[in-house]
Amino acid sequence: MQFADRLAAAVKKTDSITCVxxxxxxKQLPASIQNAVSEDTPQQxxxxxxxxxxxxxxxxxxxxxxxxxxxxxxxxxGPHGMVALGNVIRHAQESGLLVITDGxxxxxxxxxxxxADAYLGKSSPWGSDSLTVSPYLGRxxxxxxAEVCDQREAGVFVLVKTSNPGGGLxxxxxxxxxxxxxxxxxxxxxxxxxxxGTSGFGPIGxxxxxxxxxxxxxxxxxxxxxxxxxxxxxxQGGSAENVLMGLxxxxxxxxxxxxxxxxxxxxREEFRDRFTDTQWQNAVESAxxxxxxxxxx
Amino acid sequence: MQFADRLAAAVKKTDSITCVxxxxxxKQLPASIQNAVSEDTPQQxxxxxxxxxxxxxxxxxxxxxxxxxxxxxxxxxGPHGMVALGNVIRHAQESGLLVITDGxxxxxxxxxxxxADAYLGKSSPWGSDSLTVSPYLGRxxxxxxAEVCDQREAGVFVLVKTSNPGGGLxxxxxxxxxxxxxxxxxxxxxxxxxxxGTSGFGPIGxxxxxxxxxxxxxxxxxxxxxxxxxxxxxxQGGSAENVLMGLxxxxxxxxxxxxxxxxxxxxREEFRDRFTDTQWQNAVESAxxxxxxxxxx
Numbered sequence: 001m002q003f004a005d006r007l008a009a010a011v012k013k014t015d016s017i018t019c020v021x022x023x024x025x026x027k028q029l030p031a032s033i034q035n036a037v038s039e040d041t042p043q044q045x046x047x048x049x050x051x052x053x054x055x056x057x058x059x060x061x062x063x064x065x066x067x068x069x070x071x072x073x074x075x076x077x078g079p080h081g082m083v084a085l086g087n088v089i090r091h092a093q094e095s096g097l098l099v100i101t102d103g104x105x106x107x108x109x110x111x112x113x114x115x116a117d118a119y120l121g122k123s124s125p126w127g128s129d130s131l132t133v134s135p136y137l138g139r140x141x142x143x144x145x146a147e148v149c150d151q152r153e154a155g156v157f158v159l160v161k162t163s164n165p166g167g168g169l170x171x172x173x174x175x176x177x178x179x180x181x182x183x184x185x186x187x188x189x190x191x192x193x194x195x196x197g198t199s200g201f202g203p204i205g206x207x208x209x210x211x212x213x214x215x216x217x218x219x220x221x222x223x224x225x226x227x228x229x230x231x232x233x234x235x236q237g238g239s240a241e242n243v244l245m246g247l248x249x250x251x252x253x254x255x256x257x258x259x260x261x262x263x264x265x266x267x268r269e270e271f272r273d274r275f276t277d278t279q280w281q282n283a284v285e286s287a288x289x290x291x292x293x294x295x296x297x
Numbered sequence: 298m299q300f301a302d303r304l305a306a307a308v309k310k311t312d313s314i315t316c317v318x319x320x321x322x323x324k325q326l327p328a329s330i331q332n333a334v335s336e337d338t339p340q341q342x343x344x345x346x347x348x349x350x351x352x353x354x355x356x357x358x359x360x361x362x363x364x365x366x367x368x369x370x371x372x373x374x375g376p377h378g379m380v381a382l383g384n385v386i387r388h389a390q391e392s393g394l395l396v397i398t399d400g401x402x403x404x405x406x407x408x409x410x411x412x413a414d415a416y417l418g419k420s421s422p423w424g425s426d427s428l429t430v431s432p433y434l435g436r437x438x439x440x441x442x443a444e445v446c447d448q449r450e451a452g453v454f455v456l457v458k459t460s461n462p463g464g465g466l467x468x469x470x471x472x473x474x475x476x477x478x479x480x481x482x483x484x485x486x487x488x489x490x491x492x493x494g495t496s497g498f499g500p501i502g503x504x505x506x507x508x509x510x511x512x513x514x515x516x517x518x519x520x521x522x523x524x525x526x527x528x529x530x531x532x533q534g535g536s537a538e539n540v541l542m543g544l545x546x547x548x549x550x551x552x553x554x555x556x557x558x559x560x561x562x563x564x565r566e567e568f569r570d571r572f573t574d575t576q577w578q579n580a581v582e583s584a585x586x587x588x589x590x591x592x593x594x
Contacts (some may be wrong), residue, residue: 023408042422072404073413078422081415082379104404106431107369108461111320116371118378125339125375134403136433138457138465160432164405166437169479169484175470180477183467 001197003098003129003155007197007227008252010065010098016292017247019100019229020060021259022069022088024049028264030280032239043260048082049073053088055093059284066129068229068257089127100229103127104159106141113144120145121152128246130155132207132229136183139191146191149203155227156204160184160219163209163232181215185222196225199206201253205229208246210238211257217245220253228254233291234261239296256295262287298494300395300426300452304524305496305549307362307395314544316397316526317357318556319366321346325561327577340517342376346370349383353560354392356581360589363395363426365526365554386424398425401456403438410441417442418449425454427528429504432481439501443488446500449464452524453501457481457516460506460529478512482519488492493522498550502526505543507535507553509517514542517550525551530588531558537591553592559584 001009011017026034026045030057033052057067069092072173074085085101092099105115118124121133133145133156145156161171171181186205192204205227208219220228228246232238233256246254265271265287266280275283298306308314314593323331323342328350334341354364367387371382382398389396402412415421417430430442432455458468458478468478482503489501502542505516518523525543529535531552543551562568562584563577572580 018449070404070408070411072402072408072415076411076415076422079376079380079383081422083376086376102404104402104431105369107367107399107401108459108464111367111369114367114373118369118373118375125373125378127411133431134401134431136431136467137459137461138466140461162434163403164434164437166435167405170433170480173433173470173472173477173480175472175477180470180472182466183470187466211586255576 001154002168003149003203004201004227005197005199006129007065007098007155008201010235011252011255014063014065015296017254017255017295018064018288018291019257020056020064020067020262020288021052021257022067022263023100023259024052024057024073028267031277032280035138042077042080043245044083045255046286049077049081050084050087054091054286055281057092057097059281060288061095061097063285063288066100066255067092068100068102070259071101071103080165080275086126093122095125098130099128100130100132100157101126102132102238104134106137106189108141112141113148116148118147120148120154123154128150130157132157132159132249134159135187139187142187142191145205152194154203157207157229158184158188158204158225160188160206161212162207163211163236163238182218185219187228189223192226194224201225201227207231211236213242213245216242218250219247224248227239228258230254231257234258243295258291265290271284299450300446300500301498301524302494302496303426304362304395304452305498308549308552308563311360311362312593313361313594314552315361315585315588316552316554317353317361317364317398317559318554319350319353319364319560320556321349321370324347325564327563328574329577339374339377343374343381346374346378347381347384351388352578353581354389354394356578357391357585358394360370360582360585361394361399361574363552364389365397367556368398368400373570381548383423387400390419390424397427397429397454398423399429401429401431403431403434405434405438406441409438410445413442413445417445417451421449427454429454429456431456432484436484439484439488443492443501444467445524447492451500454504454524454526455481455485455501455504457485458509458512460508460533460535464506479515479519482516485523486520489520498524504528505549507540508533510542515541517543517545521545526554527551528554531555537594539594
């Protein structure tokens with residue numbers, strides 16, 4: 001079954017559009033995980049990241065449709081970190097979760113194909129279902145990903161409108177009568193519309209930040225068959241009301257990522273009294289259920 | 298010494314502006330390297346890539362200022378490939394070459410910092426001197442790289458005008474009275490001009506394809522203190538005459554990448570008669586010397 005249809009099925013099965021962002025950071029790990037690091041080496045931190053992310057996966061596996069490991073934090077530990085990333089992806093797959101690797105990769109032609117071969121599909125070396133990709137290199141850098149999506153029942157999420165304050169510098173530029181992000185959205189739609197599956201969605205999705213609700217609504221219309229991955233919910237300021245702009249009338253078509261507020265829930269003021277440090281997994285569970293509830297309204 | 302100054306010194310010492318692109322691809326490896334792969338596993342191919350790239354480094358170490366490993370081809374082998382990438386970077390460093398990791402990375406804020414921490418500086422987990430980065434996420438995604446460049450005497454090359462046929466789709470758009478690539482160049486120049494070292498260059502460089510000589514000339518003027526990394530020479534069609542547009546009046550300010558024509562020189566028609574397969578390293582050396590000569594004219 002193609003990625004877009006599997007994502008639709010997973011959203012329905014879990015009754016959740018939450019994507020749990022796996023963004024491990026040394027200083028924010030629960031004390032019990034940090035304490036297991038006896039020497040400050042990349043190898044030990046990589047093991048800590050792997051333990052932390054795999055335990056989160058065990059907690060959320062039946063609560064959400066997907067997880068999104070952020071490659072950068074694993075890469076920041078060097079090769080050891082990348083080995084851990086591979087193990088985290090495999091554990092998520094074995095737990096029945098869809099995996100979106102957040103790598104924001106891209107390159108020209110045959111090098112784009114190498115990235116697609118690397119990350120797309122359960123049988124690929126990294127084994128993820130989907131990858132975030134950057135559009136700056138144009139159509140011929142996105143087509144290789146679309147082709148590999150077809151071959152491997154995988155998906156991509158193209159950066160369209162990012163959640164950061166400065167994202168508009170280039171993305172909001174007026175060009176040929178519309179914004180640049182809207183031009184990117186038009187390309188996403190064009191690549192996607194010939195690939196739509198039984199769910200009504202296709203494999204070429206888009207990243208649109210929760211911090212820009214008007215644009216989210218505009219882009220929902222511009223890419224009616226694309227899944228939208230919405231970062232920026234919670235810690236970055238996007239509200240539940242904002243992100244609902246990304247859904248279609250059936251409540252499908254968008255997944256909402258949250259990283260910090262879920263995976264580091266043990267450190268949130270409202271959870272500190274309820275859970276001890278060794279109960280950090282319970283804090284993750286509560287925060288995930290709470291986010292699901294917010295988004296079900 | 299900061300990266301831009303070290304690059305200037307290395308160019309002068311070697312009298313070369315050639316950058317050897319380390320883009321290993323299974324089917325194009327010399328027969329002797331392919332034959333050492335007894336089982337078709339990522340682990341064995343990763344070992345083959347490492348051997349191949351390290352032998353190339355041994356050949357070119359005194360002939361060129363820098364090498365550019367392409368992360369995608371290593372990532373395509375999964376975690377084993379990334380371990381090989383780390384070893385290749387380390388071997389290049391130990392051989393006295395500057396290393397530009399071609400990863401075209403970027404993300405927002407603190408995640409951009411994670412990529413910078415990962416790749417920039419000899420003491421970083423990957424240990425490269427420089428990284429290629431994508432500009433689509435705007436100024437606040439580039440500033441973290443600039444800050445880490447300051448701390449670690451490292452550099453970045455921001456994608457400005459890429460060498461692929463479709464690169465213009467977004468990059469050539471007219472916006473606010475100029476092309477988008479020119480707006481990106483203005484940001485590169487702005488971030489760089491306060492960081493210029495004794496060589497007259499700073500750490501924030503640009504990628505500009507050899508396939509667009511007019512734009513190369515325009516961008517040389519627009520970013521007078523930035524090193525320009527020029528891909529697309531040779532196999533992609535850029536000529537020596539084209540790339541000289543990227544140099545300043547002292548013959549500095551640009552490095553020219555070539556991958557296939559150098560590292561797979563053994564397969565080029567004009568070399569096949571001169572070298573047997575087991576002499577593929579000699580073919581690499583001849584091709585590198587030939588490229589140096591072409592660019593010295």
